[in-house]
Amino acid sequence: MLVNDVVCPFCGCLCDDLELEVEADRVVRVLNGCSLAEATFMNDTRLPAPIRRTSTAWEKISYDEAIKETADILKDADRPLLYGWSSTHGDTQSVGVHIAELIGAVIDNTSTVCHGPSILAIQEVGHPGCTLGQVKNRADVIIYWGCNPIEAHPRHMSRYTTFATGFFVPDAQRERTIIVVDTRRNDSGGIADEFVQIEPGGDYAVLSALRALVRGKESVIPKKVAGISKEQLIRIAGICKNAKFGAIFFGLGLTMSRGKYKNVRNAIELTDELNRHTKFVISPMRGHGNVYGSNEVFTWMTGYPFAVDFARGIAFYNPGETTAVDILRRGECDAALIVASDPGANFPRVAAAHLAKIPTVLIDPHVNATTSLSRIHIPCTAAGIDAAGTAYRMDGVPIRLKKVIERGYPDDAEILKKIYDCLNGWMIP
Amino acid sequence: MRVILESKVRKKPTIPIEAESIIPRNFLKGTDLMVYEGNKERTLSELFWIFVEGTAVSPENIEVVLKGDASRIKRVGEYMDTGSILITGDIGMHCGNFMSGGTIEILGNADAWLGREMRGGMILCRGNAGHYCATGYRGEKKGMQGGKVEVLGNAGDFCAEYLAGGEVHVHGSTGDFPGVEMRGGRLTIGRDATRPCANMKDGTCVVLGNVHEMIPTFEKIDRRVLPEWKIIADVYKGDVANRGKGTLMVKIPGAA
Numbered sequence: 001m002l003v004n005d006v007v008c009p010f011c012g013c014l015c016d017d018l019e020l021e022v023e024a025d026r027v028v029r030v031l032n033g034c035s036l037a038e039a040t041f042m043n044d045t046r047l048p049a050p051i052r053r054t055s056t057a058w059e060k061i062s063y064d065e066a067i068k069e070t071a072d073i074l075k076d077a078d079r080p081l082l083y084g085w086s087s088t089h090g091d092t093q094s095v096g097v098h099i100a101e102l103i104g105a106v107i108d109n110t111s112t113v114c115h116g117p118s119i120l121a122i123q124e125v126g127h128p129g130c131t132l133g134q135v136k137n138r139a140d141v142i143i144y145w146g147c148n149p150i151e152a153h154p155r156h157m158s159r160y161t162t163f164a165t166g167f168f169v170p171d172a173q174r175e176r177t178i179i180v181v182d183t184r185r186n187d188s189g190g191i192a193d194e195f196v197q198i199e200p201g202g203d204y205a206v207l208s209a210l211r212a213l214v215r216g217k218e219s220v221i222p223k224k225v226a227g228i229s230k231e232q233l234i235r236i237a238g239i240c241k242n243a244k245f246g247a248i249f250f251g252l253g254l255t256m257s258r259g260k261y262k263n264v265r266n267a268i269e270l271t272d273e274l275n276r277h278t279k280f281v282i283s284p285m286r287g288h289g290n291v292y293g294s295n296e297v298f299t300w301m302t303g304y305p306f307a308v309d310f311a312r313g314i315a316f317y318n319p320g321e322t323t324a325v326d327i328l329r330r331g332e333c334d335a336a337l338i339v340a341s342d343p344g345a346n347f348p349r350v351a352a353a354h355l356a357k358i359p360t361v362l363i364d365p366h367v368n369a370t371t372s373l374s375r376i377h378i379p380c381t382a383a384g385i386d387a388a389g390t391a392y393r394m395d396g397v398p399i400r401l402k403k404v405i406e407r408g409y410p411d412d413a414e415i416l417k418k419i420y421d422c423l424n425g426w427m428i429p
Numbered sequence: 430m431r432v433i434l435e436s437k438v439r440k441k442p443t444i445p446i447e448a449e450s451i452i453p454r455n456f457l458k459g460t461d462l463m464v465y466e467g468n469k470e471r472t473l474s475e476l477f478w479i480f481v482e483g484t485a486v487s488p489e490n491i492e493v494v495l496k497g498d499a500s501r502i503k504r505v506g507e508y509m510d511t512g513s514i515l516i517t518g519d520i521g522m523h524c525g526n527f528m529s530g531g532t533i534e535i536l537g538n539a540d541a542w543l544g545r546e547m548r549g550g551m552i553l554c555r556g557n558a559g560h561y562c563a564t565g566y567r568g569e570k571k572g573m574q575g576g577k578v579e580v581l582g583n584a585g586d587f588c589a590e591y592l593a594g595g596e597v598h599v600h601g602s603t604g605d606f607p608g609v610e611m612r613g614g615r616l617t618i619g620r621d622a623t624r625p626c627a628n629m630k631d632g633t634c635v636v637l638g639n640v641h642e643m644i645p646t647f648e649k650i651d652r653r654v655l656p657e658w659k660i661i662a663d664v665y666k667g668d669v670a671n672r673g674k675g676t677l678m679v680k681i682p683g684a685a
Contacts, residue, residue, distance in 0.1 A: 078444050078467030104468025123568035124610075204627065205645050211670035212646045220669050225645050262606060262627065269628075269671070311468040312447065318567060320541060320560065321522060331443040334467075 007401050008037040009087070009384025012286030012394035013153050025407050027385075034154035040385075046365050046409065047379040066378045067415060070337065071422035073359045073375075077335035079311065080105040083324045084341030084364075085297075086288035087382075089389020089401060091413040093290075093297040096339060099420050100310045101302075106333065108324040109294035110287070110341050111306040114252060116319055117261035118284045119295065119305050124261075125268050130247075130281045131395045132159075137166040138279075141243035143179045145267065146203065146253020147285045150187040156285070161247075162191065168244075177239055181206075182253060194236065201258040202226020206233070207266035213237040214273045241277045248282040255284070286394035288341070289384065293392035328354040336360040339412060340383075344370035363412055380412035387411050430485035432456045434477040436497035439466075445521065446476060449504040453491035453512025453531065456481075488512050489531075495520070500540065506533050509550065522559070525552050528576065541585065547595065549576040560585035560604070563597045573597065573614065589616045592632060608634045611675055628668050629675035635662070636679045646670040647677060 006018040018037060021029035027041040050066035051058040061069075074080050082105050085093045093109075100107035111119060135142075142161045149156040157163055162178055169175045180192035181203075189195045198206055202225070209225045212218075214237050223230050240246055248271060254263045267282060274280040286292050295305035302308045304317035307324070320326055324343070327333050328351035335358055344352050345368060356373040364370070365382040381387035384401035386409065391401050434451070450462040450473070460481065462473045473479060485491050491512040495505065500519040507526040516524075519537035529548040538556035544563045562584045565572030572591030583601035590606070592614040599607075600619040608616045611629040618625070620638035627644045637658060647667035655662050655678065662678040 078441060078469055080468075120567060204624070205642070208627070208644055208646045208668070208670045215670070215672075217646070217669050220646055220648050222645055258605065259624075262609060266628070266670075312465055318542075332445055334441060334444065 003402070003404050005402075006404055007384055007391070007399055008033055008040060009289040009382070009391060009401055010036050010040040011153050011289060012292065013156055013159070014289060014391055014393040014399050015155050015159065016399055020404055022405055025405050027405065036154060041404075044365075044382065044385060045367075046382075046407070047367050047371075047377060050376065050378045052376050053374070061376075063378070063410065063415070066376055067418045068422060069376060070361045070378070071419050073335050073361060074099070074103055074105070074337060074419070075423055077103070077105075077333075079327075079333045080335045080337065081324060081327055081333040082107040082337045082339070083343060084110065084339040085294040086110040086291035086341055087364075088340035088412055089290060089383040089387065089391055090293050090297050091389055092339065092383075092411075092416060093294050094301065095413055095416040095420060097298060097301045097308075099337075099416065099423065100308065101313075102420065102423055104311050104313065106307070106309045106311070106322055106324070106327060107298070107302075108307045108322070108327075109298065110291055110346075111295060112319070112323045112325060113256075113346055114287050114291065115255055115284045116306055116323070117255040118250075118264045120261035120319060121264035121268055124265055125272070128268065128271050128275065128281055129283050129395065131397055132283075132393070134245075135247045135281070135283075136160045136164050138168050138245040139166075139243075139247040139281075140169055140175055141177045141179070141239060141246040143181065143240075143246070143248040144188055144192075145181040145248060145250040146255075146257070147249060147251025148182070148186045148188045149249070149285065150191075152251070152287070153285055156249075157188075157191075161249075177243075179236060179239065194232075194239065196228060196232065196236065199227040202228075203254055203257060203263045204259045204266055207263065207270050209233055210237055210240075211266070211270050211273050214241060214270070214277070240274050240280070243278050243280070246274065246278065246280040248280070249285050250282070251285045252287075283395060290391035292394055292396060293390065293398070296392055296396075296398075325351045328352075331357075334358055337363070338370055338374070339363045339416070342368040342370050344368065344373045363415060365409070378415060379409060380415055381407070381409045383412075389413075430456070430490060431482040431492045431494060432460065433480040433482070433494045433496060434473070435480070436477055436495070436499060436502070437475075439476070441467075442498070443501065446502045447504050448502050449507035449526075451493060451495070451502075451505045451514070452507065452509040453493055453514065454488040454510065456491055456493065457485065457488055500537075503540075506531075509533070519556070525550070528552070538582070539580075543580075544573060544576070544578045546571075547573045547576045547578065549595075551576060552578045554578075554580045554582070557582035557601070558584040558588070558599070560587055561590065562588045562599070563592065563595075564588070564590040571612070572610075583620075589614075592616060602638065608632070608677075626667065626675060626677045628671045628673070629677070630668075630671060630673045631675050633676045634678070636677070638680070639682065640679050643679075644668060652681070653678070 019031040180189040181196040271282040302315040307322040309316045309322040362374040388403040444467040448464040489511045495516045503521045504523045510530040522540045525544045535554045541559035558580045563578040571593040574594040586604035588607040598617045602620040608626040611632040616634040623641040646669040647665040651664040665677040
C-alpha cells in the first residue's frame with residue numbers, strides 16, 4: 001500500500017511530502033526522503049517488551065508492573081528529573097509537565113544541550129524570524145553559520161534555500177547567494193558562493209566586527225578578526241546590506257561553542273542592525289523532530305521553554321541551575337525519568353555516570369545508550385510511525401504527524417497517563 | 430544578638446536546600462522558620478543545630494552565622510535589608526539575591542549568582558566566586574544596581590553581566606565575558622580577564638592584569654595615568670558595535 005504526504009519525524013525540517021510503501025506492520029520503501037528519513041522508517045528495530053535490570057541480567061516484565069515500579073521510584077524522590085521529550089508528540093510532553101507539577105520535579109528537554117542558548121538570547125533581544133516558506137519564496141542571501149545542512153538537515157537546501165525555486169527567486173541557484181561560516185570546510189561549505197573559515201571560538205568577535213562594519217565603522221576593525229581578513233568581512237557586510245531579503249540559519253557551532261548564548265545574541269543583533277538597511281531574518285536549525293514543540297508545550301503550560309523546576313510547587317527557571325546536565329553534574333537528583341531521547345549518548349560523562357547511579361527509567365521505542373544506564377526500559381510507539389500527534393517544525397509551524405503502521409505498542413502518552421494516575425493515587429494496576 | 434546555625438549531616442547531602450528565610454530580620458521573632466530541601470518543606474531545626482546568643486530589639490543588631498557545610502544551601506540572604514550574615518565555609522547559589530542593605534561575609538567560596546540583582550549593602554567573599562557573580566536574572570535588562578561586591582579570589586564567567594550600578598571588585602582573575610552588556614556602575618578586575626565588557630553600553634571597567642582576546646570593536650582613545658591604582662592604562666570606548674559609551678581601561682604591561 002502506498003501512503004502519500006507522510007511527515008518524517010526525524011529532524012526539525014519535518015518534511016511533509018514523503019511517500020511510503022507499507023506492507024502489514026512494516027515500511028518497505030521511502031520515496032522523496034533523505035537517507036535519515038529512510039533509516040528512521042526502515043531500520044525501526046524496537047525493544048519487544050518492558051525490561052528490568054536484575055543484578056546480572058535483564059528480565060522481561062509486564063507493562064503494568066513497569067508502570068507501577070516507575071511510579072514508586074518517582075513518588076519517593078526528593079528531587080526527581082524528567083528529561084527528554086523531543087522525539088515524541090505534544091500530548092506526551094503535556095502529560096510530562098503534569099507529572100512534574102504533581103511530584104515537584106525538574107522537567108527539561110533536549111534544548112538544554114542544543115538550542116537552549118538560542119532561547120536565552122531570544123529572551124534578551126527577541127527573535128526577528130519568519131517561516132521557511134518566506135525564506136523559500138523571497139530570500140536571495142542565505143547564511144549558514146556553524147551548521148552543516150547537507151549532512152544534518154539534508155533536504156533543507158533543496159526545499160527552502162539553495163536549490164528551491166521561489167516565487168520571487170525563480171532561478172534559485174543563480175539568484176541566491178550562499179555564505180557558509182564554519183571552522184572547517186564541510187560539505188555545505190563546498191557549494192557556498194562565499195566560504196568563511198573562522199578560528200574555533202572566534203564567532204563572537206566576527207559578529208561584533210560585522211555589526212561595526214554594517215554601521216560604517218571600518219576604521220575600528222583590525223586587519224584580521226579570528227582568522228578572517230578585513231577585506232572578506234567588508235565584502236560579506238556588503239553582500240548582506242545589498243540583499244533584497246537575507247536569512248541567517250545557525251546551528252550548534254554557534255550555540256555550543258565558547259560564549260554560547262552571547263554568540264547567538266550577537267547574531268540576532270547583527271540581524272537587527274541589517275534591518276536598518278534591508279530585510280533580514282534569523283532562525284535556529286533545530287535538531288530533533290519535535291524539540292520546538294517541547295519548547296512550545298512547556299511554555300504554554302509553565303511559562304518557560306525548558307529547565308523548569310517545580311520543587312517549590314511553582315515553576316522556576318534558571319538555566320545553569322535547573323538544567324538537566326547541571327543537576328546531574330552536581331549529583332542533585334535522586335531519580336530520573338527519560339522519555340524519547342538518549343542522554344546516555346549525548347551528555348557529558350559525569351552527568352551520564354550519575355544517571356547510572358540513581359534509579360533511571362527510560363521510555364523510548366528503541367534500545368539506545370541510555371538503556372545501559374537505566375533500571376527499567378519501557379518500549380512504546382514512535383511518533384510519526386505508529387502514533388499520530390502534533391509536532392512543531394523548526395520555524396514554529398505545527399504539523400500533524402501521521403500514523404502509517406500499527407505495531408501493537410502502547411502510546412507513550414498513555415503510559416505516562418497511567419504513571420500520573422498511579423502517582424495521584426487514583427488507580428493501582 | 431547572634432544566631433548560629435550549624436548544618437546537620439544529611440542522608441542525601443547533594444540535594445539542594447532553598448533557604449531564603451535565612452535573613453537577620455526573620456530571627457527577631459524566633460527561629461521557627463521553614464526551608465525547602467529538594468521538593469520537601471522542612472523546619473529550620475530539622476536541618477540545623479540552632480544556637481541563639483543574647484537578644485535584640487531591632488534587626489540591625491542581629492548577626493547570623495552559618496557553620497558547617499553550606500555549599501548546597503541556596504538563596505541565603507535573599508531580600509536582606511539590614512543586619513549581617515557570616516558564612517564560615519562555602520555557600521551555595523544565589524547568596525544575597527535582591528539584597529538592599531546589611532553585610533554578608535563569606536570565608537570560603539561562593540557558588541554562582543552571588544549578589545544577583547543586588548540593590549545595596551555589601552558582600553565580601555574571601556574565596557572564589559562562581560559564574561554570574563553580581564549579575565541579573567535571565568532576560569532581565571538590569572543586573573546589579575547598587576551596593577558593593579568584593580571577591581578576594583577569582584570569579585567565573587559572565588561576572589557583572591548587565592551591571593547597572595554599584596561596584597564590583599574582583600581581586601583575582603575572571604573567566605570569559607566579565608562586564609558583558611554593562612550599562613553602568615564600576616567593575617575592577619585585579620588580574621586577568623578574557624573578552625571583557627563585550628557589548629557594553631555604559632559604565633567603567635578597569636583591568637589591572639592582562640586582557641585575553643580583546644573584543645575588536647573597542648576604540649582606543651587615550652593613554653592615561655590612573656593615580657588610584659598607580660598605573661598607566663590604555664583607555665578604550667565601546668562597544669562600537671552596540672553604539673556604546675562605556676569606558677574600558679587596561680593596564681599597559683610592564684608600566685608601573
